[in-house]
Amino acid sequence: MKKLFATIMKDFEGYVIGKMLRYLKDPEIISFAGGLPSSDVFPVDLIQQAAERAIKDNYESVLQYSPIPGEKELMTAVIEYLKTDNIFIEPENIMITTSGQHGLDLIGRLFLDAQDLVVIDLPTFGGALAAFELEDAKYLALDIQEDGSDVEGMDKGIQDLLSQGKQPKFIYLVPDFQNPSGITMSLEKRLAILEMGKKYKIPIVEDSPYRELRYKGEHLPSIYSLDENQGNVIGLYTFSKILCPGIRVGFNIGPPDVIQKLTFIKGSNILNTPKLNQDICTAFLKECDLDAHFQKAKAYYAEKLSFFLGAMEENFPEKTGVKWTKPEGGLFLWITVPEELNTLDLFYLAIEERVAFVPGEVCYPEGLRKYNTMRINFSFPTKEEIIEGVKRLRQAIERYKAGERPKGQPD
């Protein structure tokens, strides 16, 4: 059958993290690998009540096909919710998606012809790379800095490309507590990148799953809000990290011509987002005490982060050459180990030690990979698991440094 597959699919291997999760079935393994919010902070009662009510009172419509752009009630609730983040939009600026990953898929389909260029940070979200790879994207990619994108480097790179007649299609960013690095873009850089986008007429795709999850420091305006809905930014949001990921609901916001086309594409790929799930999100936005909910989630995650950072300090003194980011929010941090370590090999040694992480290479496009980095999710494991897991990570690194290599990939 393989020879009948579309050319682009022949070597396509999907989102690599998904494949690695098969190593995590052993309950003895402490996983820092997923991107999982903790089920301890899901508002389970509210979700259950909303689901029961929707089916009891409205089963005819809840179980039917529903409008492609999304439920009016949810879109209205989202428009209200966004006002609390200084984003003021109209109904023609929003479309409901079936999760953040779907939002990314739609963006790739709308903008990218084969070999088209996307401007990205290195590293960046592996799921975005996987979505854009489906369109055979190419990249202008610059190392992310402590305060976010290398805006100057991007500006030079874009100028260069334009002088060769090559027009990048969009700039993809996760400005708040980036997945995977945990880095947050400074206000100066948000303003600078917006100006740069406007100067070169390249839209910014601002992916914001983690904005609500700030544990310390100053809340910074989104690039979308800085643009004041002038059409230079497309915002991607999801309920996955603020409510729960199983529900698979998100939303894209942006200029009406973009939203209309995204809706046409959605109609051709998944049609509608399940109304039941949308109704649960509407109930979450309208009936939940959001401040209290986010406070609870933030206190919970902040404690985990502080445990993780403490365990890193304890296990990895400076002489080990192991470095890590210290995020102000989100669910991830990024570890860099000395260059002679390959974190894919280390992954299999770590599995032997019963601890897992995401080898950083999946957060780079092919040809631009770095092999001495890893992504850590600190939000899911318990505090005891964090302490034990970091110790196991140290043991795996020590074994690697002592010359041991994995005996082969485990089955």
Ligand SMILES: Cc1ncc(COP(=O)(O)O)c(C=O)c1O
């Ligand atoms: C930056 C970023 N964008 C998008 C997504 C996808 O979110 P969803 O679970 O809603 O598909 C994630 C999930 O981890 C993410 O980190």
